[in-house]
Amino acid sequence: MVDADPQPTESPAPQRAERTAQQPFLEMRGIVKEFPGARALDGVDLEVRPGEVHCLLGQNGAGKSTLIKTLAGAHQPTSGEILIDGEPVTISDPVAALRLGIATIYQELDVVDGLTVAENIYLGHELASGGVTRRAEAARNTRKLLERLGHTEITPHREVGSLSAAGKQIVSLARALSRDARVVIMDEPSAVLDSEEVGNLHRIVRELTADGVAVVYISHRLEEIRQLGDRITVLKDGRTVAESLVVADTPTDDLIKLMTGRAVEYAFPDRPGVAEDAAPVLEVEDLALGGVFSDVSLTVRAGEIVGLAGLVGSGRSEILETIYGARRATSGTVRVGGKRLRGGVDAAVAAGIGLCPEERKSQGLLLDEPVYRNITLSTFARTARAGLLDEKAERAAAREQVEALDLRPASVERHARTLSGGNQQKALLARWLVHGCRVLLLDEPTRGVDVGARAEIYTLIRRLADDGAAVIVVSSEIPEVLGLADRVLVISDGKAVHEGPAGEIDEHAVLDLVMEGSVA
Incomplete structure (x- = not known):
């Protein structure tokens, strides 16, 4: 275990080092949490001080969610102890947590x-x-x-x-x-926010810590951790592998190695380029959805990845949903392989279009169904016999994709709810791999996904394109759009304001376009 004592560092907040030198408000010592057949936490330690932003890092499945649910009173630890102001406490339920001054904001909002x-x-x-x-x-x-x-x-x-x-x-x-609250736990709070809202969130966090409130902050965006965090605790496989690291003293490469056990390159997969004679697979002409977007036209060829960049609310997601048939277009046409689509989602799926939606848990997955059922959801006809589902064939088809995508845990019997965010995303992608999509629409494919799984998903998306699929990717992270796509379409206030090769535009120019509609 790495244990680094905090040292005074330069910071935009002058009293940061002084605040983080205080005695801990909250301590977790040797926390173990066992579920039937699995040990989710295996001796986790965490120390949180008043007025600090303590970042909790780890890959999907490292135990972060189980740990914060234990703090919030949703789970009871199998062993270990929790101390508030140095005194042992029992957090029997969420009400008890609130009485102790512990408030939790979950990634899956509980309003x-x-x-x-x-x-x-x-x-x-x-x-x-x-x-x-x-x-x-x-x-x-x-x-x-x-x-x-x-x-x-x-x-x-x-x-x-x-x-x-x-x-x-x-x-x-x-x-x-x-x-x-004396400590506020935030689980991926910036995942659903655009850049302006993220700035407001950071302002709120700094005001809270200035008032002495501690913030436990979970994020997969390492740049955000650098901007906001004071100290870091890293979990891997349910254990604390680094405790109370000072953000300013810990290189990003070291954090990645601690999280993954290996170095992870930030480089995106190579873009081989689209063949000049590649046939158009998806053609969208003058597509409009009243009050949301208008006059959107684009063509995606076999083997091409097109990125849609824009602020939250600009119409990006609605464009994908309209192409997919989940929303009825006000005007315009969608063609796949030269044939015009008529009808809703059924017609789109039959034509070879697949969608991985932004809200994978509420819109994409059947959380209380097994992994194999989620993977074969769009291909029941292929695994049915005499009109009845053949579960053996479903399992076999799903198992093949689970192995190919290194989905963990590898069991196809587990409920989708129990998978980490990155593995849930893999399960969604596996559904369309089984289907054999000609067009794949991906809305925020790496939201809430750790750096290791993110690199795997990038490679998978590139592989799908290389196999001849036409891919459209929506992402709030501009570097992701520019690094993954061959061509970029910038959306501002429901209109396409730029289209061109990804290599010919930079992040600053995209920001100018999405904020102002033109490059400054």
Whole structure:
């Protein structure tokens, strides 16, 4: 185990080194968590101090989610101890965690869509007198919290189900602040945010730590860790392999080696170039969706990867969903292999189009079904006999893809819910590999995926293109679009404002285009 004592370092926050030198508020010692047939945590140590941003790193499946659920009271440790202010505590349930000052904002947001913003913020600790809820007071307090978070456009009486994923995250954060938390745990909080919203999130985190609140921050974006973090604890295979590393003193390459056990190159797979005589596979002409995007035209040839760059809300995801038939276009045409698509998703899938959606858990996977069922979902007809599903054939087809993609754990019987984010993404890709897609639409394919799995997914996407598929990739990370794609289409406010080879435009030019509609 690596144990690095914090040293004073230069920082944009002048009191950072002083704050992180304080005595720990929260300690976890030798935490073990066993599930039937598996040990998810195997002696994890974590120490969090007041006013610091303590980053928790590790590959998908390293044990991060289990650890924070143990802190949040959702899981009970098999052994080990948790201390608050040096005193052992038992966190029997989420309410107990909140009483101890521990608030958690999960990657899969736990807001209730049918309730208002104010009702969500005070859910479980309602403001009431004599059994009567003090709604006016709750609304006033909610406005103050949202003002503090820089989101006055979200009103207390608005139904949470009408908010974007980023808006729902703000509500979750406001709920944490309403409990006067001493430590706030944030699980991939920037994953659903665009660059401007990420900046606002970082501002909020710095304000919290300036007030003495500790933040446990989980992110796969190592650049973000560099910008925001004070210290780092690294998990691998359910164990602490590095504890309390000072961010400024730890090279990125060292972090990657600790997480993966090997060096991982940031280089994207080579772009072999698309043959000049490669036939168009997907042709989109003047496609529009009323009030969202208009006049989008693009052609993707066999073996080509086209990247769509743009801010969250620019219409990127809706373009993919309309091509896939999940949304009905206001106007325009979509052709695959020269044949016009008519109809919805069934027609698109029959024509060879596959979609891996942005929200893989809610839109792409059947979380409580086994891996094999998720992989064969689009090809039931091939594995059916006399109209009945042949589960043996399903398992065999899925097992072949699991081995080819190195999906871990390798069991096809596990429920999709139990897989890490990177392996869930592999399962989605495996579905379309089994199907034999001619066109593959990928929306945020590496969101919430660690650096090791990310490199594997890049290689897989490139391999699919090299095998003749036409691929469109949407990503909020501009370097990912530029590094992976052959050609880039920049979307701003529902319109395509640039199209050209990825090698002929840089990140700054793309940012100018998505923010201003032109290159400064």
